[in-house]
Amino acid sequence: MLMLWMPKKSSWCLLALAVVLTSLFAGGHQQDVVLAKDMKFKLHSRDLMPLVGFGTYQVRGADLIKDVLDKSFAAGYRLVDSAAVYGNEKEIGIALKELLPKHNLTRKDIFITTKLSPDDQGEKAYDALEKSLKNLDCEYIDLYLIHWPGKHGVNASKEENSVARDLSWQHMVKGVKNGLVRNIGVSNYNVRHMKELLGNNHGIKPAVNQVEWHPHYHQPELLELCKKEGVLLQAYSSLGGSDNRELLDNAEVKTIAGKLGKTPAQVLLRWALQQNIAIIPKARSQKHIEENIDLNFTIPEEDMKTLSSFSQKKYAWDPDTIA
Ligand SMILES: NC(=O)c1ccc[n+]([C@@H]2O[C@H](COP(=O)([O-])OP(=O)(O)OC[C@H]3O[C@@H](n4cnc5c(N)ncnc54)[C@H](OP(=O)(O)O)[C@@H]3O)[C@@H](O)[C@H]2O)c1
Ligand SMILES: *[C@@H]1O[C@H](CO)[C@@H](O)[C@H](O)[C@H]1NC(C)=O
Ligand SMILES: *[C@@H]1O[C@H](CO)[C@@H](O)[C@H](O)[C@H]1NC(C)=O
Ligand SMILES: *[C@@H]1O[C@H](CO)[C@@H](O)[C@H](O)[C@H]1NC(C)=O
Numbered sequence: 001m002l003m004l005w006m007p008k009k010s011s012w013c014l015l016a017l018a019v020v021l022t023s024l025f026a027g028g029h030q031q032d033v034v035l036a037k038d039m040k041f042k043l044h045s046r047d048l049m050p051l052v053g054f055g056t057y058q059v060r061g062a063d064l065i066k067d068v069l070d071k072s073f074a075a076g077y078r079l080v081d082s083a084a085v086y087g088n089e090k091e092i093g094i095a096l097k098e099l100l101p102k103h104n105l106t107r108k109d110i111f112i113t114t115k116l117s118p119d120d121q122g123e124k125a126y127d128a129l130e131k132s133l134k135n136l137d138c139e140y141i142d143l144y145l146i147h148w149p150g151k152h153g154v155n156a157s158k159e160e161n162s163v164a165r166d167l168s169w170q171h172m173v174k175g176v177k178n179g180l181v182r183n184i185g186v187s188n189y190n191v192r193h194m195k196e197l198l199g200n201n202h203g204i205k206p207a208v209n210q211v212e213w214h215p216h217y218h219q220p221e222l223l224e225l226c227k228k229e230g231v232l233l234q235a236y237s238s239l240g241g242s243d244n245r246e247l248l249d250n251a252e253v254k255t256i257a258g259k260l261g262k263t264p265a266q267v268l269l270r271w272a273l274q275q276n277i278a279i280i281p282k283a284r285s286q287k288h289i290e291e292n293i294d295l296n297f298t299i300p301e302e303d304m305k306t307l308s309s310f311s312q313k314k315y316a317w318d319p320d321t322i323a
Helices: 011-026 062-075 089-102 125-136 160-177 191-200 220-229 251-260 264-273 286-291 301-308
Strands: 040-042 048-050 079-081 111-116 141-146 181-187 208-212 232-236
Touching (some): 062 286, 111 125, 125 141, 141 160, 141 208, 160 191, 208 220, 251 301, 264 286
Parallel strands (some): 079 111, 111 141, 208 232
Antiparallel strands (some): 040 048
């Protein structure tokens, strides 16, 4: 139809037509849902952090790491979540050398998180950060987290834990100043630990708090505090963790999944993402890796409410025990 009034051989008109068509599609309903792989959060540093990442707990060995990262980059993941205690930083570093060029990516296109071991909490924190950077063998780490509010080997009820994590934070602030890491944050911090850290005020606020978070365990008060302080809450064990099918087999999760034509895993991940909570699912098979980032759908409000009203129980370690 538009072609009818268009004079032939006029490239100017072709350009105008292209502009009209582009704006028609851009304004259309198709653009309403941002793809999960493109969802990002602006951290205090102004760095953009992908909301969907790839978890690597218990994913060890050079071949397995290379295989899952290859599949995850192909599927669109751009964030890799590691930790000193996962024992896979070196293998990730080696894999990146080969996989970045293979996927036409450079270092700045991906986001690498790793974590301070509870063994190195306190005075050893700076050396531990340097060691992780050396293991990963890249110019900088995007995000370094205090893995756990306690110090390994110290009685959980002791004040020494609080002193140690505060010292860790000061070393991590130095790590940012010296360019080893771009953003620093915490993991497994409860409201009390968060308030303590914010109150100590060492010049840099935590960028992220990575915590256990799924329909059977979520903490509205912690989410509220993080939002107020501009701290991104990042969920772990969204699917219930390894070797635990309780959430994946849950009847209500399955009903909602069936209704929406999605898998239970996709519903569990979308439930978090739809609340602007970041996710880092772990998977080994190509099918799971692909479906865990294929989250372009909306869970209706009533189903969100159902998922948010499950009985509460904790699967992973409990930071409330740490002074
Ligand atoms: N900061 C912390 O203290 C902490 C603690 C725990 C975890 N994390 C981080 O969070 C990441 C994720 O948590 P997680 O590893 O505990 O567990 P998760 O992501 O909740 O679940 C992983 C399990 O679900 C299976 N799975 C993955 N995709 C699936 C799908 N689409 N359908 C059915 N099953 C699926 C996986 O099996 P397959 O591998 O066989 O596919 C694996 O056994 C970790 O890898 C780690 O990076 C951090
Ligand atoms: C995202 O999902 C919506 C709703 O189903 C659909 O209209 C849109 O085309 C999808 N976008 C992409 C890029 O797949
Ligand atoms: C690689 O990325 C560059 C820059 O984004 C782009 O110009 C080029 O076409 C890409 N090449 C391939 C093979 O995808
Ligand atoms: C930790 O300290 C508490 C309080 O001092 C004490 O009751 C408990 O036995 C200690 N636990 C261990 C494992 O030492």
